[in-house]
Amino acid sequence: MNIINTLHIAIRAIFTNKSRSLLTMLGVIIGVGAVILLIAIGNGLQVYITGQFDSLGVNTITIVPGEVFSSSGGFGSRENQVAAFANNKLRYSDVRDIAKIQEVKAVAPVVLGSTKVTYQNISKSRSVVGTVAEYSIIRNTKTEKGVFFDDADNEGNRRVAVLGWNIADELFKQTDPIGKTIRINGQAFKVHGVAEKKGGGFGGPQFDDYLFIPYSTYVDIFGDTKVSQIIVQARDKEMVQSAITTIKKQLLKRLKVDEFSVFETTEILKVINQILGVLTLGLGGIAAISLVVGGIGIMNIMLVSVTERTREIGLRKALGATPNTILLQFLIESSMLSVFGGMIGVLLAWILALVINNFFPAVVTMSAIALAFGVSAGIGIIFGVAPARRASKLSPIEALRYE
Amino acid sequence: MLLHVDHVSKMYRMGDTSICALDDVSLEVDEGEYIAIMGQSGSGKSTLLQIASFLDLPTSGKIYLRGKRTETLQETELARLRNKEIGFVFQQFNLLPKTSALENVALPLVYARVSDVERVQRATAMLQQVGLGDRLQNTRAQLSGGQQQRVAIARALINNPSIIFADEPTGNLDSKSGDEIMHMFDDLHKSGKTIILVTHEHDIAQHAKRQIVMRDGHIISDTKKKKKS
Numbered sequence: 001m002n003i004i005n006t007l008h009i010a011i012r013a014i015f016t017n018k019s020r021s022l023l024t025m026l027g028v029i030i031g032v033g034a035v036i037l038l039i040a041i042g043n044g045l046q047v048y049i050t051g052q053f054d055s056l057g058v059n060t061i062t063i064v065p066g067e068v069f070s071s072s073g074g075f076g077s078r079e080n081q082v083a084a085f086a087n088n089k090l091r092y093s094d095v096r097d098i099a100k101i102q103e104v105k106a107v108a109p110v111v112l113g114s115t116k117v118t119y120q121n122i123s124k125s126r127s128v129v130g131t132v133a134e135y136s137i138i139r140n141t142k143t144e145k146g147v148f149f150d151d152a153d154n155e156g157n158r159r160v161a162v163l164g165w166n167i168a169d170e171l172f173k174q175t176d177p178i179g180k181t182i183r184i185n186g187q188a189f190k191v192h193g194v195a196e197k198k199g200g201g202f203g204g205p206q207f208d209d210y211l212f213i214p215y216s217t218y219v220d221i222f223g224d225t226k227v228s229q230i231i232v233q234a235r236d237k238e239m240v241q242s243a244i245t246t247i248k249k250q251l252l253k254r255l256k257v258d259e260f261s262v263f264e265t266t267e268i269l270k271v272i273n274q275i276l277g278v279l280t281l282g283l284g285g286i287a288a289i290s291l292v293v294g295g296i297g298i299m300n301i302m303l304v305s306v307t308e309r310t311r312e313i314g315l316r317k318a319l320g321a322t323p324n325t326i327l328l329q330f331l332i333e334s335s336m337l338s339v340f341g342g343m344i345g346v347l348l349a350w351i352l353a354l355v356i357n358n359f360f361p362a363v364v365t366m367s368a369i370a371l372a373f374g375v376s377a378g379i380g381i382i383f384g385v386a387p388a389r390r391a392s393k394l395s396p397i398e399a400l401r402y403e
Numbered sequence: 404m405l406l407h408v409d410h411v412s413k414m415y416r417m418g419d420t421s422i423c424a425l426d427d428v429s430l431e432v433d434e435g436e437y438i439a440i441m442g443q444s445g446s447g448k449s450t451l452l453q454i455a456s457f458l459d460l461p462t463s464g465k466i467y468l469r470g471k472r473t474e475t476l477q478e479t480e481l482a483r484l485r486n487k488e489i490g491f492v493f494q495q496f497n498l499l500p501k502t503s504a505l506e507n508v509a510l511p512l513v514y515a516r517v518s519d520v521e522r523v524q525r526a527t528a529m530l531q532q533v534g535l536g537d538r539l540q541n542t543r544a545q546l547s548g549g550q551q552q553r554v555a556i557a558r559a560l561i562n563n564p565s566i567i568f569a570d571e572p573t574g575n576l577d578s579k580s581g582d583e584i585m586h587m588f589d590d591l592h593k594s595g596k597t598i599i600l601v602t603h604e605h606d607i608a609q610h611a612k613r614q615i616v617m618r619d620g621h622i623i624s625d626t627k628k629k630k631k632s
Contacts, residue, residue: 005513016501315497318458319558320486320514322479396485397459400497 006325010333013305014340024301025341027294028379032345032372033352034287039368040353042280044361046273053266055198055207057140059240060265063098063230063247065090068261068268089259090227092215097250103234103243106134110229111218117211118183119171126167128184128211130218138233141207146178146193153192154214161189165197166208185221189213231265240264288375294341295379302334302387313391314399327392334384335377342376404470405565405597406432406455411464413450413620424450425461426620432566437592438599439611447620448601449570455599456489456568457481468565486514490559492600494571496551498543498558504530505539508557515562529557533587549580556587567591569600573607585610 014021065088095109111130116123135141136148149160161184168177168191177191198207219225234243247262306313313326321329346369353362413425425447432438432455442448453459454466457473466474473484485491498507509526517525530539533553543551552572559567569588573581589610592598600611608614616624 012502311497312499315499316510316514317482318485318491318497319511320482320562322482322514324479325482325514395459397453400458400493 003328006328006332007336009329010336013333014336017305020301021337021340024298024337025344027297028291028338028341028376029294029345029348031287031291031294032342032376033349034290035284035372035375036346036349036364036368037352037356037362038283038287039280039371040349040362040364041356041360042276042283043363043365043368044357045276046280047363048361049269049273049276053269055140056265056269057138057231057233059234059237060138061232061234061240061244061247061262062265062268063090063094063232063251063260063262064228065260067258068263085228087259088226088228089255090230091225092219092227094251094254095227095230098230098232098247101243101246101250103239103246104232105235106137106233108132108135108138108231109215109227110135110231111215111222111224111226112228113218113222113224115185115222117167117171119177119180122171124167124170126164126209126211127206128213128218130213130215130222132215134233135212135231138231139207141198141212142196143193144196145176146191148212149192149214154216157216157220158214159187159189159217160192160214162193162195162212163191164195164206164208164210164212166206167211168194184211184213187221291372291375291379294376295338295383298334298337298380299383299386301337302330302384303390305333306330306387306391309391310394310399310402313394314396314402317394317396318400323392326394327388330388330391331381331384334387335380338376338380338383339373342373345376346373404431405434405436405468406430407465407467407470408451408455409465409467411451411454411461411466413447413454413459414462423620425454427464428620428622430455430615430622432597432599434565434597435592435595436597436599437588437610437612438615439608439613440599440601440615440617441603441605441608442617443603445619446617448617450620451617452568452570452599452601456491456566457484482514486511487562488565490562490564490567492552492555492559492567492569492572494574496543496548496555496575498546498551498554500543503540503542504535504546504554504557507543507554508561511558511562525561526557529561530554532560533557547580548576549583552576552580552584553587556584560591566597566599569598571602572600573602573604581607 065085066083092109095107098104098107108131113128114125115128117126132154133148133150141148143162144165148162149158153160161182163171163177171177171182172180177194180191181188182191183189195207232243232247234240244262244264251260251262316326350364353364356362408428408430411425411428412423415422415424428447428451430451440448440451450459454461460474465472468484468488473481476484499510505523505526508529509522512522512525527539530536533556535550535553535557538546538550546554573584576584585607588598588600602608613625613627615622
């Protein structure tokens with residue numbers, strides 16, 4: 001009795017009971033599919049967020065009002081953060097103070113508001129950012145057309161704007177926006193530039209939907225003297241930490257310790273990535289439970305199958321099948337069920353991931369496939385042992401007598 | 404001596420009581436014999452057949468095949484003996500469902516590790532020998548009772564066994580098919596095969612050259628036909 005013959009017998013048994021085999025496999029199909037898909041989505045989000053590191057610029061430091069990180073290491077509560085923005089104590093004077101620090105290469109205030117932007121008869125509600133020329137350096141925002149506004153625009157309270165890629169596309173379609181006049185909050189602005197497409201979304205900042213205007217112009221129009229955020233670029237990587245320390249020291253002269261937070265910009269992404277990693281693992285774990293349930297389904301059907309085929313087992317033994325041959329036959333049958341199920345599950349997850357990718361990042365990794373596939377094959381063997389042992393231990397004469 | 408059943412007993416436990424199916428039975432079988440074991444149901448004839456064919460183990464006593472003890476062997480070795488030395492024909496035919504006649508006949512060769520090509524060749528030849536050369540691909544459902552039993556006989560013969568055991572081989576057949584099957588056994592005997600069959604029908608037993616009658620776990624008579632057929 002060689003392995004190929006046993007394989008042949010097992011495949012035959014599976015195909016003789018097509019619908020039953022398929023239903024049995026369904027547990028494994030769903031289990032494997034769910035594990036791969038959930039890991040794919042988790043991975044996709046992590047890859048996406050890693051991509052965001054670039055759009056946030058290198059060696060950048062962010063200063064926001066309130067305490068962002070709780071003392072336990074994660075993010076502070078949402079209530080605290082909302083309250084922090086309501087009691088925002090950051091001012092434009094802080095920007096000037098920070099600019100004097102030696103480790104700092106560039107600094108820019110960011111005021112964020114939402115407004116109505118109109119071109120001819122098209123009108124959209126969008127976020128508007130008031131900032132200065134350094135912003136484009138710190139955030140690595142290049143212009144696709146035109147130029148970013150400069151210090152003179154800021155000092156002169158000029159009504160000029162740079163459009164995010166999406167908003168430019170929405171308002172102007174094929175027309176060249178440069179030099180055109182749009183209305184922001186009812187006031188006429190000249191379009192100076194269009195930013196390059198950055199991509200993004202999913203909870204992170206949607207830079208492509210923003211419009212940028214000079215800080216002083218923003219204050220002029222909206223009358224808001226608070227600064228929502230200060231972004232800073234350190235001279236190099238080694239100076240980031242010392243810059244943070246000096247900035248903290250400087251701000252503490254005027255503010256209390258819980259009234260502001262200073263952190264490396266990518267820090268927040270690192271925390272999100274960590275949380276995502278844990279979440280992916282957790283979700284994968286939950287999906288793995290369905291794999292185990294699928295395995296129990298296989299065991300159940302194999303036990304039924306052994307009982308149902310008692311006479312067949314008796315006959316095979318009478319014709320010379322050894323207990324090991326019978327054991328192998330049923331073990332291979334259960335493994336095949338779960339391996340087939342695993343393969344279908346992988347295929348299904350792959351197709352679903354491709355579809356989902358249109359809306360949401362999903363990255364199917366080889367390691368996830370190998371893991372889910374390996375586990376499913378293992379489950380087929382482990383849950384196949386009990387039924388196969390039962391079959392191999394049947395006494396031939398009693399098996400033959402079984403009705 | 405081919406087969407020697409030496410003072411064999413078999414007890415079955417049924418709940419609290421134990422039943423003695425065979426009580427100190429001895430039987431000697433020579434090469435080429437054609438034996439019918441008769442008796443009413445519960446006489447122990449089937450139990451004797453099962454023990455003599457290594458399907459079951461005795462509670463006590465010894466069994467020798469060509470002088471070698473067999474009842475002490477492991478299940479794996481017994482399986483090998485059943486595969487090489489024994490051919491079975493059952494009352495219920497016991498063909499595998501949804502499986503062609505050819506594959507059914509070739510099944511013992513699978514366990515004997517015979518190659519694919521040789522299996523098909525030998526099984527085809529054997530089915531032609533039993534007159535089913537045109538039914539190679541038919542499954543159980545596509546064969547009559549008599550044809551199924553002929554496939555079963557082909558399967559029993561495929562490994563060229565030393566002894567053919569048949570348990571009520573005509574029990575599920577009409578008399579015409581039954582006669583055909585018995586003629587096949589007669590022909591096998593003439594070609595030198597050793598045959599042991601169990602039956603409760605007198606006229607079936609008359610085909611054999613030696614009749615053994617059992618009752619309550621004992622052999623009560625053992626007669627050999629004198630005249631040559």
